[in-house]
Amino acid sequence: MPKFDVEARLMKKCNLCYDRTAQGLQPWCAQACPTQALWYGDFEEFVGQRRGRAVNRTGFGTQDVRTRVYHVLPEEVPKLDLIALLDEAAADVGRAVERREEAWVL
Numbered sequence: 828m829p830k831f832d833v834e835a836r837l838m839k840k841c842n843l844c845y846d847r848t849a850q851g852l853q854p855w856c857a858q859a860c861p862t863q864a865l866w867y868g869d870f871e872e873f874v875g876q877r878r879g880r881a882v883n884r885t886g887f888g889t890q891d892v893r894t895r896v897y898h899v900l901p902e903e904v905p906k907l908d909l910i911a912l913l914d915e916a917a918a919d920v921g922r923a924v925e926r927r928e929e930a931w932v933l
Contacts, residue, residue: 843867870897878902 829840844854848867852858857867866877873881879899885892 873897 829838831837832839841854844852844856847854853867857865860866866873868876870881877899880902881897882900883894883897
């Protein structure tokens with residue numbers, strides 16, 4: 828849960844249950860997730876145990892954001908161009924959609 832540190836003037840959030848991970852245990856969220864959508868481990872463990880393509884870069888228009896947290900995409904899915912999908916949906920309903928300058932590509 829995000830918390831605001833008044834003295835540091837910073838918003839802080841999850842520490843990955845440091846008290847648990849320091850003892851070799853999973854964070855509570857990963858341990859309790861019934862669908863295993865949340866997973867905790869290193870990259871090598873992921874490659875050995877999970878299917879999909881681990882991605883830690885996301886494009887937001889011209890900005891490329893890279894994090895230390897990976898999300899998983901199916902291997903067969905190409906890049907997703909949301910602007911092209913919106914244009915296609917607009918053509919299906921027969922009306923124009925307001926275009927934005929940036930293209931969101933995942």
